[in-house]
Amino acid sequence: MKTSEIRELFPILNQEVNGHPLVYLDSAATSQKPVSVIEAVKHYYEWDNSNVHRGVHTLGSRATDAYEGAREKVAKFIHAKSTEEIIFTRGTTTALNMVASGYARAVCREGDEIVITPMEHHSNLIPWQQAAKATGAVLKYIPLQPDGSIRLEDVEQTITERTKVVSVTYVSNVLGVVNPVKEIAAIAHRYGAKMVVDGAQSTPHLKVDVQDLDCDFYALSGHKMCAPTGIGALYGKKELLQNMEPIEFGGEMIDHVDLYESTWKDLPWKFEGGTPIIAGAIGLGAAIDFLESIGLDNIDRHEKQLTTYAIERLQQIEDLTIYGPLNNRAGLVTFNLGDVHPHDVATVLDADGIAIRAGHHCCQPLMRWLQVSSTARASFYLYNTEEDIDRLVASLLKTKEYFGHAIG
Structure with a gap:
């Protein structure tokens, strides 16, 4: 399918912002939604709206079938062994917190180690800080190379026999680095540690096989992969989830309740207390159908072409600094334009109808490693075009001229 045809499937892109056709370059923050996803959620609320797993009436049965059908789609999409290994969550943040609180706090003792990297999103950093404080474990960081990438030699030197958990982002939301998580997992397992992958930025763009990795x-968010906000999933190996305690308690996740003791349901429901995010899960299932109809290989190839083109164009702008490796990176470019504050850059671009991200991107330690307070970021998805990048470059040149006193 041509990009022009794909764009027609996203209603929000057919609008003007500040008198200009919208150029949306902030998909790393949240992606736009195709008609099929919007219609799936709408259909649920119009025809099947009911709670799941409880009622025996027709609406309840249809809602349950759609909800559990979405779980099957997630399992197949990331190649889990079974649906028992897929826990629906509010997103990557909730999923990572579940592992840090439900697993790490149970297995870590004083002097044990939790290993992460300085490039982690706060969602994959703060939960481990808290787990380390609660258990007396030591938080350790795999050092970064000058371009922000990771060397496996440094992984080997950082992980030890005291390491209990290694948690690494698959794709950096700032640097665009694609980390060798399969190789890192093999090293972690050699030392007896468990491997956690933040898949927020990888799942929308790359084929993911959790068994091969x-x-x-593995944690993922739906809103970055054409699904609604407020829905995501945690994959966990069955034996680990079986031995993990829930961190949220209430209705739906229980098997039997006495006045002083309770028991939990089987996987995956013991981790899904309360009324779940039914419409969100159905929307996530529809998003998976949509992405598979386009093809993850096609999406990956398209984004790589756009990123290569964007870097070539942006490098022609004097005083513009690009962060992260220039090759073998995901579909985003993070940059600064001289001494112009990224918020000012984003404001001028917005006046031209171009939406980018500006700030620390929930990666303050990485900003300090880069020796900047914040950056601008343009991120691409299956609906973006080279024309979008041309407009970005033209607007940046306009910004450079406007703030000429701050350049150089």
Whole structure:
């Protein structure tokens, strides 16, 4: 399918912002939604709206079938062994917190180690800080190379026999680095540690096979992959989830309740207390159908072409600094334009109808490593075009001229 045809499937792109056709370059923050996803959620609310797993009436049965059908789609999409290994969550943040609180706090003792990297999103950093504080474990960081990438030699030197958990982002939301998580997992397992993967930025763009990666946990968010906000999933190996305690308690996740003791349901429901995010899960299932109809290989190839083109164009702008490796990176470019504050850059671009991200991107330690307070970021998805990048470059040149006193 041509990009022009794909764009027609996203209603929000057919509008003007500040008198200009919208150029949306902030998909790393949240992606736009195709008609099929919007219609799937709408259909649920119009025809099947009911709670799941409880009622025996027709609406309840249809809602349950749609909800559990979405779980099957997630399992197949990331190649989990079974639906028992897929826990619906509010997103990557909730999923990572579940592992840090439900697993790490149970297995870590004083002097044990939790290993992460300085490039992690706060969602994959703060939960481990808290787990380390609660258990007396030591938080350790795999060092970064000058371009922001990771060397496996440094992974080997950082992980030890005291390491209990290694948690690494598959794709950096700032640097665009694609980390060798399969190789890191193999090293972690050699030392007896468990491997956690933050898949927020990888799942929308790359084919993911959790069995091939041999990760122990994998977290993803729906809103970055054409699904609604407020829905995501945690994958965990069955034996680990079986031995993990829930961190949220209430209705739906229980098997039997006495006045002083309770028991939990089987997987995956023991981790899904309360009324779940039914419409969101159905929307996530529809998003998976949509992405598979386009093809993840096609999406990956398209984004790589756009990123190569964007870097070539942006490098022609004097005083513009690009962060992260220039090759073998995901579909985003993070940059600064001289001494112009990224918020000012984003404001001028917005006046031209171009939406980018500006700030620390929930990666303050990485900003300090880069020796900047914030950056601008343009991120691409299956609906973006080279014309979008041309407009970005033209607007940046306009910004450079406007703030000429701050350049150089």
